[in-house]
Amino acid sequence: MKPGMLMLWVAGATLLAQTDPAAELDRVARTATAMVDGDVCQRIQTKRSLEFLFKEDSRDKYVASDNFDVDHEAYIQTKKTLMRLSKLCAGECDVNLWMPLAADPRQIQILIRNVYEMSSFWQWGKLFQPTPAEMKRVLSTGERVTVRGASRKISVLAPAYNSLGDIVGLVEVVAEGQRDLQENVK
Amino acid sequence: MLLLSFACDCNAAELLALPEYLRPDPFGKVVEADRAAGAAPARSIVLEGARAGFVSCHLIVSIAQKGAYRLQVFPFAESSGLQAELYREWYHYVPKSGKYFPDALVPVAGTVQSKLPEPDNRIAAQTAQGYWLDVWIGHNTVPGVYRTKAVLKVDGQESTATIEVRVLAAVIPPEDAVTMDHNTYGTSWLASDYPVLSRSGGGKFYLSDRFFDLIHAYHRVFYEHRGAFHQLGYGHGGKVGPEFAPALAGTGRTKGIADWTLFDRHYGxxxxxxxxxxxxxxxxxxxxxxxxxxxxxxxSFLWWGEPGYEREFVNVVSAMDRHFREKGWTNTRFEMFFNHKKRYKAFPWDGDEARFANDLPYLREYHRLLKLAVSADSPVKFVFRADVSWSLEREIREFAGVIDLWVCSHSGMSYLPDAPRVLKSRGDMVFTYGGTPEVTEPSSHVTRDVLWPWVWGTDGFVRWLTTAPGPDPWFQFEGGGETMVYPGDRFGIGAPLASIRLKLERNAVQDVTLLNEFRKTLPIERLRAEAIRRFNGTELKDWYAPRPAYADKDPMELTNADTPQAPSPKFDKELDAGAWQRVREYILTLAREEK
Structure with a gap:
């Protein structure tokens, strides 16, 4: 690409981002695919915690959540990457990590959330939940998917790859047109 | 204190009284959970209490036929220092029991014009309306006997109830023997609980005086009921409500406080x-x-483990220390408390109810940071609070000098009778925590949580959630296990309404505070033994559980099914509504003897 054309492309992309916030989130999501280390992501939840994830005990309804645990090093490394990615947004955005569950491919869990506590998908307090169709699409095709939800919320989903080239999870880059500053302070 | 006389021979319209612990239903009877042999409404009531406190009772308007009525409670002589305050009792229908229970208290003037059935309460067969009467006895009231009356008028006929208040010389100390703490989270619920208030007045509610006044009103309702109110201001992912923290600016070396405006409006x-x-x-x-x-x-967690984290923390917290000093805010304990849990997927360690051993070093690091930030000679009371349920013994042992405000699970504390003494000897504060008895339980159950900390020698009890009445507390009530107050919005009141349970709790706190004063002249063991004997016929040993076998296991091997031996049914199923009244009679006996 010639310099002149590149400048034109950059100017066009900037203009697009200014007029359509989803375009900017998409740019961050695309970067996230490059930056998020899927191998590290796969090491986040401990083996013991995974063993408890689907357990049910009539005498202990919190058995799964009370045993939820993560590898601190893998978690922190990935969370910091997600936090850095969120700095690429012009406004306030969160970059969340979602990981499908090998023990039940119909289910997915959010594994890392961030400071604005935004998500178009997370059911508050759920350890895991059925995989939304948009996420299935990302996991199966590697495409980035844009989702527009309530409260002028926009999420862009993008795949996270490991060293084998497998899609092992996805990131959700999310922003809200009108943030509720009191929501989720609980 | 209270005596009953002249049991009722109910006629067409009658004004009757009941002691505070016997809650009336909307049909002229005492709610089943509170019923006791021989207890019945009466035409006169005697209340007895110490100065600088309240005495309370129910007044019941009974009308056989539907129609209008007028209730007037005459004030006490102005010189008496007694002030009567009247509240209409709302009857909540609780579907799971199929019954009505009074709990929310709507303030009314001393003269009430209304009718039965009460139109807004929508109970077609209602024949009785309860009113809660609070009488404040001022600090300077001259001991003696004071009387007033309440008069019901229906169709030109009158029914009168006499109210006698016997004021003792004793004065309830201002410092409570136990702190009943009432917890909540954030403020997002205020807009939905107060739709009228939040939409009125224009502008943004969450920046308005209406909003800050409402927060203060929540504090005030608990304060007036001799309790504390805690409102956590951040989420599990670290999102801070703007009214809970000063606004920050900068990063790393330059991070600092940019604006105190909202914080000071809230907390000043x-x-x-x-x-x-x-x-x-x-x-x-x-x-x-x-x-x-x-x-x-x-x-920012982005800098965790790096020099920038310490710099940002110290910059801001040391500025808070200076600000609090400048403002003279040196009487309050400012709690550094980590509420997040890793199950909510924002941080890798549990701050609340830590269980995993490798989570605990984070607490040490934050203790180090706090020490760095706050100068050693600061008069501001920064404390490090931990809520502990899985490994209390381990943390008491390992966190001496680190944690200084402990909020412990009741069951975890129940088999560690020496723990309060150990912790308090270090200068720590110790609370236990739990829920709130529902309205369907006998009225005395709410006082059990007042007595227990006093018996154990802890500082108080934290009710973990006290402002969540559920989606429809007025007509489809879930029981109130997560609330002790109700939004006043539907009554045009931009403030929370107290509940009967909160009033009973307050009166118990007054009583136990007065009882605690007798430590100066009587052994506390004797006071405790007699109080609990009267409360539920128990001995001190019954208030503790034997050490369970699981206590010596690794916390990782425990489950929520591992609980200490259940206390005797005397603490629950067999605990009758009159339990606290018996304790009060003991306290009043002691107080009467005091010159």
């Missing part, structure tokens, strides 16, 4: 006590308050 009147200027017990700063500190505030 609470920390200097001016929010409580018009209360009976007078203005004092709140005892305890959460700080907004969490793994993401004030330092």
């Amino acid at each position: 009147p609470l920390l200097d006590g001016s929010a409580f200027a018009k209360t009976h017990i007078g203005p004092r700063p709140i005892k305890l308050v959460y700080l907004p500190i969490n793994p993401e505030w004030p330092a």
Whole structure:
């Protein structure tokens, strides 16, 4: 690409981002695919915690959540990457990590959330939940998917790859047109 | 204190009275959970109490036929120092029991014009309406006997109830023997609980005086009921409500406080006590308050483990220390408390109810940071609070000098009788925590949580959630296990309404505070033994559980099914509504003997 054309492309992309916030989130999501280390992501939840994830005990309804645990090093490394990615947004955005569950491919869990506590998908307090169709699409095709939800919320989903080239999870880059500053302070 | 006389021979319209612990239903009877042999409404009532406190009872308007009525409670002589305050009792229908229970208290004037059935309560067969009467006995009231009357008028006929208040010389000390703490989270629920208030007046509600006044009103309702109110200001991912923290700016070396405006609007009147200027017990700063500190505030978690984290933390917290000093906010304990749990997927360690051993070093690091930030000679009381349920013994042992405010699970504390003494000998504060008895339980159950800390020698009890009445508390009530107050919005009141349970709790706190004073002249063991004997026929040993076998296991091997031996049914199923009244009679006997 010639310099002149590149400048034109950059100017066009900037203009697009200014007029359509989803375009900017998409740019961050695309970067996230490059930056998020899927191998590290796969090491986040401990083996013991995974063993408890689907357990049910009539005498202990919190058995799964009370045993939820993560590898601190893998978690922190990935969370910091997600936090850095969120700095690429012009406004306030969160970059969340979602990981499908090998023990039940119909289910997915959010594994890392961030400071604005935004998500178009997370059911508050759920350890895991059925995989939304948009996420299935990302996991199966590697495409980035844009989702527009309530409260002028926009999420862009993008795949996270490991060293084998497998899609092992996805990131959700999310922003809200009108943030509720009191929501989720609980 | 109370005596009954002249049992009722109910006629067409009658005004009757009941002691505070016998809650009336909307059909002229005592709710089943509170019924006791021989207890019945009466035409006169005697209340007895110490000065600087309340005495209370129910007044019941009974009308056989539907129609209008007028109730007038005559004030006590102005010179008496007694002030009567009247509240209409709302009857909540509880579907799971199929019954009505009074709990929310709507303030009314001393003269009430209304009718039965009460139109807004929508109980077609209602024949009785309860009113809660609070009588404040001023600090300077001359001991003696005072009388007033309440008069019901229906179709030109009158029914009169006499109210006698016997004021003792004893004065309830201003410092409570136990602190009943009432917890909540954030403020997002205020807009939905107060749809009228939040939409009125224009502008943005969450920046308006209406909003801050409402927060202060929540503090005030608990303060007036001799309790504390905690409002956590951040989420599990570290999102801080803007009214809970000063606004920050900068990063790394330059991170600092940019604006105190919202913080000071929120906390200023609470920390200097001016929010409580018009209360009976007078203005004092709140005892305890959460700080907004969490793994993401004030330092960004992005810098965790790096020099920038320490710099940001110290910059901001030391500026808070200076600000609090400048403001003179030196009477309140500012709590650094980590509420987040890793199950909510924002941080890798549990701050609340830590269980995993490798989570505990984070607490040590934050203790180090707090020490760095706050100068050693600061008069501001920064404390490090931990809520502990899995490994209390381990943490008591390992966190001496680190944690200084302990909020412990009741069951975990139940088999560690020496723990309160150990912790308090270090200068720590110790609370236990739990829920709130529902309205369907006998009225005395709410007082059990007042007596227990006093018996154990802890500082108080934290009710973990006290402002969530559920989706329809008025007509489809879930029981109130997560609330002790109700939004006043539907009655045009921009403040929370107290509940009967909160009033019963307050009166019990008054009583136990007065009882605690007798430690100066009588062995506390004797006071405790007699109080609990009267409460539920138990001995001190019954208030503790034997050490369970699981206590020596690794916390990772435990489950929620591992609980200590259940206490005797005397603490629950067999605990009758009159339990606290028996304790009160003991306290009043002691107080009467005091010159």
